[in-house]
Amino acid sequence: MMANDVWELMINTFEYERRRCKKEFDEICERSSYQLIELRNNQQLQGFIGYWDFSKWIAIEHLAVQSGENKSVIIPALLNMLLSAKSDGSIIISEIDIVHDISTNSDKLLFNKLGFVENPYVYIQPSYHKGCASFPQKILSYPSAINYESFKELRSILYRFVYGKKAC
Template identity: 25%
Template sequence: MRIVDFKDTSGAVREKVWRLYEESFPAHERRSLTAQEQAFADCRARSKVMLDDEGEVMALVFYWLYAGMVYVEFLAVNPAMRGRNIGSGVVERLLELYPGKLVILEIEPPQEEMAVRRLHFYERLGFVRNPYNYIHPSYRKGTDACPHELVLMSHGRLATEKEFSGFTEFMREVIWEYAD
């Protein structure tokens, strides 16, 4: 397995990574390629793409570093490669890279089967549901906007109210600035 930065991909690999991203998240939960590239220009943004020995895209993770925290914005595993512990390996690697930092991510409310499975996946990895009401604005602006409720999860412990407040402020001031 090889790990590369999204910014360092090109050609067919870049297209496969972007296709996985677009197929893994609904339009209101993702950016356009142009907006994502602008986000990656921010020094706090990070990306990792996992490739197998043949150069096939196994997984992607886009995340942010801020105020002693790691915000996992997007994590997707190639559907043809699910069930091989790739996603858990990505999360475990992030936890190893950033010891002592609070790792935060969002999931949709566990109302449908896939959402329930996703919740259990993260719980098995040591994430806990936070009790805060959280509305994530759309990554689209104008008439295409679609704010939606998400569940905030953090690794190992609940986020404090101060951490949650800092997270929502970071989202408002930084993350949502890269919406289309």
Template identity: 25%
Template sequence: MNEKPIINETEFNEIFAIMEASFPVSEIRTRSGQQALLNHPYYHLYTRRNAEGRISAFLAAWELPELRFVEHIAVNPELRSGGIGKQLMSEFIAASDKPVLLEVEPPDGELEQRRIGFYERLGFYLNPYEYVQPPLRAGQADLPLRIMTYPEPVTVEQFGRFRDLLYTEVYGVDARNRV
């Protein structure tokens, strides 16, 4: 999982279709914004293909010097509950020698609790610190989320450092103006 594969237009279209089917608009960039990330040296897409060679799942991650951040992981809705997402995430974290972070919705409802449980079964910890995702599209508000970490929970100091890295590197905002 260390090589950055070249993504062609067809592959990008397949990935973006799964993304749109899997996430609310508030949690994904515009098509052009998402496509622009393909040129970023820290941004990587990992995929799984079905027997016909079409992309059935993907994991979008930021390979930062201090941590690995999973921005999105999704499986084609027609293929969910078959273990593809678990396999993709398990391989990703097994290849990590740095902390792995991801964002989840607060555990307010059954669906959110199930998602958190999925990551906890993989060894992630739900951290108690307040966190918001900066808007991914113009006109959107901050999105209250929580940070999960692997292989262990983080201290408040680590959380602050990791949050600031996400703000500056992933979201392109000045962390000093966000806290």
């Protein structure tokens, strides 16, 4: 079960369309393929990463930093914790919003500094809820770019296991 402060950070960071309901998250947290990494200082939550371990693919579903914390410190710390835990040859990916002005997308720059690469394929992130909008995004991958066949495989896995949708 997800800690209350993690859930509070989740709902304060992500719009309804971009997160599950609490009951669904509690159920997801019970699955062996879903993991949470929390960063705390004196028991105070600074941020977290929620990710799926699909063996070949490690898919970051949510990354959030507590208001008032320094994102340029917390995001690399969380990503380094994940990279250290998953140094088994898996490809680590994250969905990121398409932003045309790179200076307004500081999160992407932090991923890039750690070696994540933006792939050229447009990815449509489904909403978690029926009737809500989907979001065009790009996929960042670590340690290197992925080819189109790998992208299609990944998209199919994400749609099926993360979003409960049929592959397109």
